[in-house]
Amino acid sequence: MKLWGYFRSSAAFRARIALTLKGIPYDQGFVHLRKAEQRSPEFLARNPQGLVPFLEDGSTGIAQSLAICEYLDEIHPAPPFLPTDPAGRARVRSLTLAIACDIHPLNNLRVLTYLTKTLKVDKAAHDAWYRHWIAEGFAALEKEFAAPATGRYCHGDAPTLADICLVPQVFNAKRFYSDDELAAYPRLMRIFATCMAHPAFDAARPENQPDFEA
């Protein structure tokens, strides 16, 4: 398999975690988002959606990180990304979508670029926008993690799709929030710490990627 991504991309980070959790070896292709390589004719020919990640498995090409995660879960069922009971599966999907649909897209590069370059929003407003959507999303998640106790990870004692999305979102938040500020979400940060102690999450982190730039 070959994963096209960018070290700082939260969505590509999800795919790296998923591949590593499954123990699937993969090659990486690099798409430099700051250099707009996602909009190059070469990359658009590969992925018309113009976003990373993009997974190639033989002749199969898959855009969208959650579609990639589900594909990997279907072809390599162990360890599973979802619990077995319908209520648990629904809860994990709900947490996953709260991050992937309701937090992450609002702070995506193309949205921020539209704010600053097209709408001429200044840096203070840009940063306020970014912080607002993180704060609103994390506050809701923190309540979700309250009671009843749900285990060491987002749901239970093993990583699920929700953890695969939570960890990159915390890395993303750390660009605009100090650790002291993030301490306002103690349950969320406890789960983050649990995940980061897991070798698959650590291996997938941006600093451990060949295209990492400080």
Ligand SMILES: N[C@@H](CCC(=O)N[C@@H](CS)C(=O)NCC(=O)O)C(=O)O
């Ligand atoms: N819903 C997509 C989001 C993908 C996405 O937004 N990728 C970002 C990086 S995290 C990207 O490629 N951004 C390029 C841009 O905004 O131009 C997924 O889950 O894969």
